[in-house]
Amino acid sequence: MSQVLPAERGLRRVIGDGASVPDGQVDGLSADDLLALYRGLVLLRTYDERSVVYHRQGRIGTYAIFWNHEAMQVGSAFALERRDWIFPSYRESAIGLLRGMPVATVLQWWRGHPAGWWNPLDWNVASICVPIGTHVPHAVGFAWGAKLRGEDRVALVMFGDGATSEGSVHEGMTFAGVTKAPVILFCNNNQWAISTPVSEQTAAPTLAEKAIGYGMPGVRVDGGDVLAVYEATREAVARARAGDGPTFIEAVTYRAAPHATADDPSLYIDEERVAEARENECVGRFARYLERAGLLSEDVAAEIKDDALARLREGIAEAEAEPPADPALVFDYAYASPPPGLADDLAELRRILGR
Amino acid sequence: MSERFLVEAVNDALHVEMERDASVLVLGEDVGKLGGVFRATAGLQERFGANRCIDTPLAEAGILGTAVGLCMAGWRPVVEMQYDAFSYPALDQLITHVGRYHWRTRGTMTFPLTIRMPYGGGVRAPELHDDSPEAHYVHTPGVKVAIPSTPADAKGLLTAAIRDPDPVVVLEPKLHYRTAKQEVPDGEHVVPLGQARVAREGVDVTLVAYGAMVPLCERAADALAGEASCEVLDLRSLKPLDEDALLASVAKTGRAVIVQEAPRVAGFAAEIAAVLAEKAVFDLHGPVLRVTGYDVPYPYWQLEDYYMPSVERVTDAVRRVLAA
Numbered sequence: 001m002s003q004v005l006p007a008e009r010g011l012r013r014v015i016g017d018g019a020s021v022p023d024g025q026v027d028g029l030s031a032d033d034l035l036a037l038y039r040g041l042v043l044l045r046t047y048d049e050r051s052v053v054y055h056r057q058g059r060i061g062t063y064a065i066f067w068n069h070e071a072m073q074v075g076s077a078f079a080l081e082r083r084d085w086i087f088p089s090y091r092e093s094a095i096g097l098l099r100g101m102p103v104a105t106v107l108q109w110w111r112g113h114p115a116g117w118w119n120p121l122d123w124n125v126a127s128i129c130v131p132i133g134t135h136v137p138h139a140v141g142f143a144w145g146a147k148l149r150g151e152d153r154v155a156l157v158m159f160g161d162g163a164t165s166e167g168s169v170h171e172g173m174t175f176a177g178v179t180k181a182p183v184i185l186f187c188n189n190n191q192w193a194i195s196t197p198v199s200e201q202t203a204a205p206t207l208a209e210k211a212i213g214y215g216m217p218g219v220r221v222d223g224g225d226v227l228a229v230y231e232a233t234r235e236a237v238a239r240a241r242a243g244d245g246p247t248f249i250e251a252v253t254y255r256a257a258p259h260a261t262a263d264d265p266s267l268y269i270d271e272e273r274v275a276e277a278r279e280n281e282c283v284g285r286f287a288r289y290l291e292r293a294g295l296l297s298e299d300v301a302a303e304i305k306d307d308a309l310a311r312l313r314e315g316i317a318e319a320e321a322e323p324p325a326d327p328a329l330v331f332d333y334a335y336a337s338p339p340p341g342l343a344d345d346l347a348e349l350r351r352i353l354g355r
Numbered sequence: 356m357s358e359r360f361l362v363e364a365v366n367d368a369l370h371v372e373m374e375r376d377a378s379v380l381v382l383g384e385d386v387g388k389l390g391g392v393f394r395a396t397a398g399l400q401e402r403f404g405a406n407r408c409i410d411t412p413l414a415e416a417g418i419l420g421t422a423v424g425l426c427m428a429g430w431r432p433v434v435e436m437q438y439d440a441f442s443y444p445a446l447d448q449l450i451t452h453v454g455r456y457h458w459r460t461r462g463t464m465t466f467p468l469t470i471r472m473p474y475g476g477g478v479r480a481p482e483l484h485d486d487s488p489e490a491h492y493v494h495t496p497g498v499k500v501a502i503p504s505t506p507a508d509a510k511g512l513l514t515a516a517i518r519d520p521d522p523v524v525v526l527e528p529k530l531h532y533r534t535a536k537q538e539v540p541d542g543e544h545v546v547p548l549g550q551a552r553v554a555r556e557g558v559d560v561t562l563v564a565y566g567a568m569v570p571l572c573e574r575a576a577d578a579l580a581g582e583a584s585c586e587v588l589d590l591r592s593l594k595p596l597d598e599d600a601l602l603a604s605v606a607k608t609g610r611a612v613i614v615q616e617a618p619r620v621a622g623f624a625a626e627i628a629a630v631l632a633e634k635a636v637f638d639l640h641g642p643v644l645r646v647t648g649y650d651v652p653y654p655y656w657q658l659e660d661y662y663m664p665s666v667e668r669v670t671d672a673v674r675r676v677l678a679a
Contacts, residue, residue: 085427119463126427127459131451137417138452141424148380148406149429168447171417178412333462334497336520339549339595 009206010220014227015289026231031295037226039304040074040098041283046308047094055261060110064090067257071282072188075229079237087126087139087157096125103315114325133163136172143183154182154240162193164207177214182240185248190255195268211248223251224282359539362532364506365395368513373403382409383435415445423452426466436472440483453522454497469516473529475567476659485653487617492524493593499523500593504569506537511546528567549595557586560610560673563627565590568614575669602635609640612672614664619647641679644672
């Protein structure tokens with residue numbers, strides 16, 4: 001069970017600090033499960049770090065970094081069944097990798113190639129939501145709709161602290177409460193919306209307590225603690241499956257990297273807090289937990305890292321080998337049943353392009 | 356056939372389609388127990404239950420946003436926006452998601468949702484109960500727009516919208532919800548999107564209109580009887596647009612007056628004028644004129660008749676184009 005730290009406004013934590021704070025355990029997680037969590041963390045970390053390099057090399061476009069957010073993504077996704085849906089924001093662009101989505105697909109999204117726009121039905125992962133928080137009503141509607149059809153599916157929607165100021169999140173949470181939709185509203189509070197700190201985002205002491213106003217429980221967890229995130233999400237999933245409706249989870253961390261590759265946080269961020277967050281980053285923290293438990297040897301850790309690096313190498317090679325998209329893809333899929341003018345536009349474009 | 360008012364034809368279409376397709380559900384503010392503030396959804400909750408005719412919280416972006424998710428779960432939602440201008444909070448969802456999600460999934464998921472709302476003025480209502488927002492919708496890629504002018508078309512176009520695989524906005528002229536009954540086919544009745552209707556044949560000038568402006572143009576044509584023979588073309592569907600019918604009519608008459616109640620600048624009449632400039636310029640015997648609302652907020656209702664296109668303004672435009 002996780003421990004609750006009242007001094008940190010009810011922040012739940014499982015992983016200790018290797019010194020005065022002892023390690024806890026999560027019931028029902030086997031050694032294999034723990035290693036699966038670690039593999040997920042390393043895969044996402046490797047994806048993120050390589051993506052920043054690929055961006056600097058000009059091989060992908062602007063990229064939203066999620067360094068030190070991996071525990072929130074892996075811990076929450078691991079609490080779901082494959083039939084459950086994930087609604088990611090751009091900060092969770094690579095969360096599909098945890099369900100087997102090819103690395104190349106996500107890289108193609110950041111390369112602006114149509115091959116990056118996946119079929120959500122293949123992975124039960126909705127399309128990446130770029131505008132802030134506007135996918136929250138989608139997740140709520142999906143979960144509600146599944147319930148109306150008598151299907152046992154929950155939805156997990158991920159958004160940041162800034163999103164809690166958006167009207168869509170308010171309306172989505174209102175609907176979730178009223179319809180008792182089986183949805184988990186997962187807020188990764190990294191304390192920054194680009195340059196705006198959470199203290200300027202809201203006067204509420206915590207984001208979790210906003211849940212009260214929507215008639216749902218609000219839970220706070222340490223977002224750098226993959227086990228606390230997993231356990232809190234598992235409880236929320238159980239509530240949802242039992243027909244008890246939505247849960248709001250506030251996972252607290254600190255943004256230890258720029259918002260995106262185009263951002264310069266030195267203009268606004270607290271460098272000491274960044275250094276502290278980097279020191280205590282979530283992948284290393286879980287590695288040390290596993291080492292203390294005797295579950296992760298150097299060899300296994302190296303094999304997991306090498307495997308992730310290999311997947312990234314193959315992924316970028318595959319993405320770069322993809323032929324340029326045909327101009328028809330400008331028009332294809334704008335409509336399921338297109339108005340006649342689009343065919344004329346494509347014909348004219350082809351005539352001018354000569355192909 | 357049954358004699359129905361326009362709003363009754365809407366209600367009939369919803370009954371028939373919900374009976375026919377168990378994935379169709381209706382959601383919106385006050386649509387259930389009340390049956391809608393105009394009674395467009397009356398009887399649906401009794402007939403199909405509270406899970407298929409759903410009273411929602413008062414949150415238009417939430418209604419449209421959850422409807423996107425309902426589509427993803429396999430439903431075919433029909434969303435009611437209570438009034439034209441009440442749909443503006445939902446424009447965020449419309450522009451950023453409703454019109455884009457099919458494309459975003461490269462065609463693998465469809466979003467067959469219908470957004471219907473009463474629109475337009477002339478009903479002596481408070482502010483923001485009178486708008487004609489069609490240009491916002493037509494300008495949004497991925498979204499189709501239909502506007503009926505008669506009870507039979509209100510049923511047929513709504514049916515087509517519900518069955519269409521794309522999101523369709525249906526604007527219903529609230530002024531004519533209960534002005535005149537018309538024979539409406541019973542049972543299933545489809546008016547395909549993209550097929551204009553010649554409401555009245557004529558040879559001298561084409562009056563291009565949709566929604567509440569169609570009966571107005573018919574009255575203007577009556578007023579000009581003996582002076583000019585007006586053809587009234589009811590577009591019925593703004594996107595897809597029936598360009599063939601538009602060009603055929605103007606090829607015959609050589610003159611066009613486009614009538615819309617929305618403000619003028621970048622309104623749909625401008626799009627029609629542009630199509631005529633690109634494709635019909637050698638058929639034209641005079642300038643293409645527009646009779647529209649003005650580029651002002653919809654007026655205080657004691658002044659609204661000055662704003663709305665009137666028979667006098669339309670006949671004036673026809674005389675000007677004939678004299679040119």
